[in-house]
Amino acid sequence: DAGVIQSPRHEVTEMGQEVTLRCKPISGHNSLFWYRQTMMRGLELLIYFNNNVPIDDSGMPEDRFSAKMPNASFSTLKIQPSEPRDSAVYFCASSTGVAGELFFGEGSRLTVL
Amino acid sequence: QKEVEQNSGPLSVPEGAIASLNCTYSDRGSQSFFWYRQYSGKSPELIMFIYSNGDKEDGRFTAQLNKASQYVSLLIRDSQPSDSATYLCAVIPTSGTYKYIFGTGTRLKVLA
Numbered sequence: 726d727a728g729v730i731q732s733p734r735h736e737v738t739e740m741g742q743e744v745t746l747r748c749k750p751i752s753g754h755n756s757l758f759w760y761r762q763t764m765m766r767g768l769e770l771l772i773y774f775n776n777n778v779p780i781d782d783s784g785m786p787e788d789r790f791s792a793k794m795p796n797a798s799f800s801t802l803k804i805q806p807s808e809p810r811d812s813a814v815y816f817c818a819s820s821t822g823v824a825g826e827l828f829f830g831e832g833s834r835l836t837v838l
Numbered sequence: 839q840k841e842v843e844q845n846s847g848p849l850s851v852p853e854g855a856i857a858s859l860n861c862t863y864s865d866r867g868s869q870s871f872f873w874y875r876q877y878s879g880k881s882p883e884l885i886m887f888i889y890s891n892g893d894k895e896d897g898r899f900t901a902q903l904n905k906a907s908q909y910v911s912l913l914i915r916d917s918q919p920s921d922s923a924t925y926l927c928a929v930i931p932t933s934g935t936y937k938y939i940f941g942t943g944t945r946l947k948v949l950a
Contacts, residue, residue: 767942781937824870824930829881
């Protein structure tokens with residue numbers, strides 16, 4: 726299996742621009758998670774989906790962030806408008822949804838100037 | 839109080855020694871506990887999981903869980919320089935959900 730696939734790997738943008746991060750989970754996994762990692766705050770859970778339905782989005786920082794999962798093989802995390810404090814590595818992870826192993830993608834490193 | 843707490847380190851140990859990494863959690867109802875390793879610039883990868891009180895061994899790694907004291911630890915025996923990484927503790931805080939909460943990680947340096 727190819728594992729969790731994220732794109733882009735690196736994104737540099739200017740403040741105020743829209744950013745879209747993409748994720749393809751492992752086939753057969755029914756839970757998908759978006760995390761943000763910074764040195765100061767570590768790995769923070771933003772939102773997670775089960776069977777394409779958002780279960781908990783309490784970690785989404787504010788209305789500028791939104792996430793969708795239109796089908797079992799694709800999810801997006803959108804930031805509009807982006808701000809310098811959004812600079813971080815964003816990880817997508819998937820699992821079978823039964824408290825098993827989380828499989829992480831390679832991450833998308835976002836820099837907002 | 840943070841849901842999952844770890845000492846950020848760095849924890850430095852000589853090659854061949856035992857490295858002891860600790861994690862405490864706030865939700866007494868937590869059921870599942872995980873240790874992930876993250877090399878610099880890479881994504882986290884699972885080392886071990888533990889669900890029941892006591893010890894669980896896998897090769898050079900031993901996970902220890904004490905639900906009464908709300909802590910989980912990871913012991914690495916015969917530490918190698920290749921073990922140098924950040925170790926993340928993760929907890930699923932409430933039974934019936936699969937919301938993995940991570941600590942900020944402990945950086946381990948194994949000195950050759």
